[in-house]
Amino acid sequence: MSIFRNLQGILTQIPFKYNAIYPVHMNACLIRLLSYVPAEYGPERDPAPLYFNPEVQSLLKSLTRVNLDRVFRKRKLGDKALEIPTYKFMTDEQLQETIEEAKKRADELLQMPPVVQVRKPIDRIIVKDPALQGLDSSRHIFTDVSFGIKDSDRLIVIREPDGTLKEADWAVRDRMNQLYFPKPCRSLKMPRLFQEEYLSNLLSHKEYIFVLDRACTQFEPDNPDYQRVTSITYQHINDNDDFEILRSTRHFGPLAFYLTWFKNIDNLLLELIETAHIDNANNLLQLYGKIHSVQYNTQELQSLEGITEYIKTAAQKKGPLELAVQAYKDLERQRNELKQGIQVAHGLA
Amino acid sequence: MAVHVLNIVKSLQKLTINSRCRLAPTLHKRLIPELPTNEVIFANTTRNSTNFFNKLPAEALWKGITSVSNAGKKRGRGKRVSKKNIKDLNRGQVIGVGKANIVWPGLTAPIIRGKELVEQQKLPEDPEREKKLSELRDRMGNIRHAKLSPLERGWSGSKMPGRSIGPPDPIGEDTFDGFDTKVLELKTVFNMKGNFGRKRRLSVFVITGNGNGLAGFATGKGIESRTALRKAKNRAGQKLMHIKVFRGHTVFHDFFTQFGKTKIFVSQRPEGHGLICHRAIRTICEVVGIKNLYAKVEGSTNVQHVAKAFILGLLRQRTHEEIAEEKRLHLVELCKENGYFPKVLASPTSCRKTNELKHDEVLDFTQYCLDGRVILKRKTFPPFYTKHRSWEIYLKKQEKLRNHDKVRVHMKAEYGELRSFLTEKYPEARPAKPKLKSEKDANEEQTEN
Numbered sequence: 001m002s003i004f005r006n007l008q009g010i011l012t013q014i015p016f017k018y019n020a021i022y023p024v025h026m027n028a029c030l031i032r033l034l035s036y037v038p039a040e041y042g043p044e045r046d047p048a049p050l051y052f053n054p055e056v057q058s059l060l061k062s063l064t065r066v067n068l069d070r071v072f073r074k075r076k077l078g079d080k081a082l083e084i085p086t087y088k089f090m091t092d093e094q095l096q097e098t099i100e101e102a103k104k105r106a107d108e109l110l111q112m113p114p115v116v117q118v119r120k121p122i123d124r125i126i127v128k129d130p131a132l133q134g135l136d137s138s139r140h141i142f143t144d145v146s147f148g149i150k151d152s153d154r155l156i157v158i159r160e161p162d163g164t165l166k167e168a169d170w171a172v173r174d175r176m177n178q179l180y181f182p183k184p185c186r187s188l189k190m191p192r193l194f195q196e197e198y199l200s201n202l203l204s205h206k207e208y209i210f211v212l213d214r215a216c217t218q219f220e221p222d223n224p225d226y227q228r229v230t231s232i233t234y235q236h237i238n239d240n241d242d243f244e245i246l247r248s249t250r251h252f253g254p255l256a257f258y259l260t261w262f263k264n265i266d267n268l269l270l271e272l273i274e275t276a277h278i279d280n281a282n283n284l285l286q287l288y289g290k291i292h293s294v295q296y297n298t299q300e301l302q303s304l305e306g307i308t309e310y311i312k313t314a315a316q317k318k319g320p321l322e323l324a325v326q327a328y329k330d331l332e333r334q335r336n337e338l339k340q341g342i343q344v345a346h347g348l349a
Numbered sequence: 350m351a352v353h354v355l356n357i358v359k360s361l362q363k364l365t366i367n368s369r370c371r372l373a374p375t376l377h378k379r380l381i382p383e384l385p386t387n388e389v390i391f392a393n394t395t396r397n398s399t400n401f402f403n404k405l406p407a408e409a410l411w412k413g414i415t416s417v418s419n420a421g422k423k424r425g426r427g428k429r430v431s432k433k434n435i436k437d438l439n440r441g442q443v444i445g446v447g448k449a450n451i452v453w454p455g456l457t458a459p460i461i462r463g464k465e466l467v468e469q470q471k472l473p474e475d476p477e478r479e480k481k482l483s484e485l486r487d488r489m490g491n492i493r494h495a496k497l498s499p500l501e502r503g504w505s506g507s508k509m510p511g512r513s514i515g516p517p518d519p520i521g522e523d524t525f526d527g528f529d530t531k532v533l534e535l536k537t538v539f540n541m542k543g544n545f546g547r548k549r550r551l552s553v554f555v556i557t558g559n560g561n562g563l564a565g566f567a568t569g570k571g572i573e574s575r576t577a578l579r580k581a582k583n584r585a586g587q588k589l590m591h592i593k594v595f596r597g598h599t600v601f602h603d604f605f606t607q608f609g610k611t612k613i614f615v616s617q618r619p620e621g622h623g624l625i626c627h628r629a630i631r632t633i634c635e636v637v638g639i640k641n642l643y644a645k646v647e648g649s650t651n652v653q654h655v656a657k658a659f660i661l662g663l664l665r666q667r668t669h670e671e672i673a674e675e676k677r678l679h680l681v682e683l684c685k686e687n688g689y690f691p692k693v694l695a696s697p698t699s700c701r702k703t704n705e706l707k708h709d710e711v712l713d714f715t716q717y718c719l720d721g722r723v724i725l726k727r728k729t730f731p732p733f734y735t736k737h738r739s740w741e742i743y744l745k746k747q748e749k750l751r752n753h754d755k756v757r758v759h760m761k762a763e764y765g766e767l768r769s770f771l772t773e774k775y776p777e778a779r780p781a782k783p784k785l786k787s788e789k790d791a792n793e794e795q796t797e798n
Contacts (some may be wrong), residue, residue: 072690083618
């Protein structure tokens, strides 16, 4: 028992009863406000090995399309007053150096949140001691708070009033970890913004970045709530074609991965073709091929072969995609004609 | 009968309007037998005696009580008297109408009404008349100016400096659209001449501008404030200058400027900071279109000098392109909100290499803009009470309260009320609500009963 340097205080009879606290909201939650069914990365297949694969990461990064001006956009930092900017005289070399440094910082800022399988519920009884039955009217939680242990490895056990000693479930683990080792900006209870009625309101205002950032700080990536919130947000973005809002943020990679994983890339592909980003469209198909082990001819990043192949075989929105490809081809032809015309006018051809 | 009427008319013609004039006794005598005796109220009371009040005109009488001699003033006399108290007692008085309500045919009533001759008669006294007169007199003297709305007020009360007087008058077809003029100074000036003596005039110093980098200032003089303001405003409209405003809200760089003994240190500030400076500088900034800035005036704060120094400084500002060209280096902005991403504000046509920089060169942007001048920043000392033992005691006592406000807000958000962990089991475990005054009174009454 020497490990348990600290005994968790006795929980009273009424700890964190969500139902008792929000009777009204629980009723309201019964009515589904959003028409989205959250899709989790379930136990059937683990996305982590694929997602952390360097090739996949680089594909996701190229899909993110890093624009430094957007990465370093003006943010509201919660300060009372804006800081006075500093001005510096720089030579070319010094300027390049600072830009390089900024790029490194951008890489850090754009580090994508991990995509992992949803965690399995903990239900392990260590020992049953009927002799301890009725020793106390409430349960005891024992937390190992020794230094240098990861939150995920920390030993947290519960002694029930009936004498059972069991491992704490995830809700208790999260609470204890936050209690003893608080993470900044993470609250002990889930904020109401992640409840569907409030979430739908936020999403209708297109506050995607806020929701995703807040979810990253509040939850661990294997938390079912995290996967629910992100999944609903991604679906909302996909249905409203708001991909541009997430570009150059750390959330675009997970979004693209999510859509590809659940074979729902048609809207994103359409947007990429319409905005004439054929290389990105091919990247997306490469990713699709990697995840679902299909082969499309996407070696040449500017060619439309792989795309037409995908449209024929796997696309759900065939009509709009074919039209977009046709429109792109027309545009390309016109551009070439114009180019040639200019060259003729200059007497070069 | 006709002769009778003629006589009356003649007699009335002789009556003068002057109340002091007495009726000729002859007329009086002549009329008595002919008029019905019971209604005669013809003669006025005479004022034969001379006294203080009928010897001097009203003007002299009033002067006597509302002024004080120069020598007396020096001794501090006559502080409460004022020319404002002078009242015109003739106002509201009508000739022929007095305390005794008498009908005077030919003066206050027609002589013949229909076919009847109007007779002179005494009517019952009008009690309202006196009251009306005194009311009228009470209203005299205390003229109140209409109260200015807070938006129209200047720097101080209803005084002119700081107040807006509208755009300069249009010249022909050229109108000053979007311009606004603000008064910076209004003062009395005197001119002494051998033949004219001391002449008093008003001097007005105004600034006009369109809030978008175009501004001009001027003085105007006149005997009346209105003419002086008009002159100054229109002259200012003729002296417009272009002023560079950085991103439409502040100055391009920190600078130092001086006019006479007035020295001003001006520094750039980010958006939302506001104008923290001398009120004259603030007014100029409002008119020019600068919204954020800090300025410290050292030396004389003569408004005209402050204005001139500040505008001189604004005009001497250099744009970032000029500075970069002069220095032959890139000018880069680093800002916290942008995550310190280097934003190039201006680049020279040819940039110097790092090894070309001189070892003693000023590379600090602020230093460069202030021409090597260093602003003296006084050290701020902690307040005296932090050394007292009572301060430590206070801090100790505050320690346990330090998060109460946050907890309060959190509980309100979470449960909609302040509560303890026992509230669910024992509903009385809630903070006592402050009683309303009406409830308190009701309770007290009940206890008394």
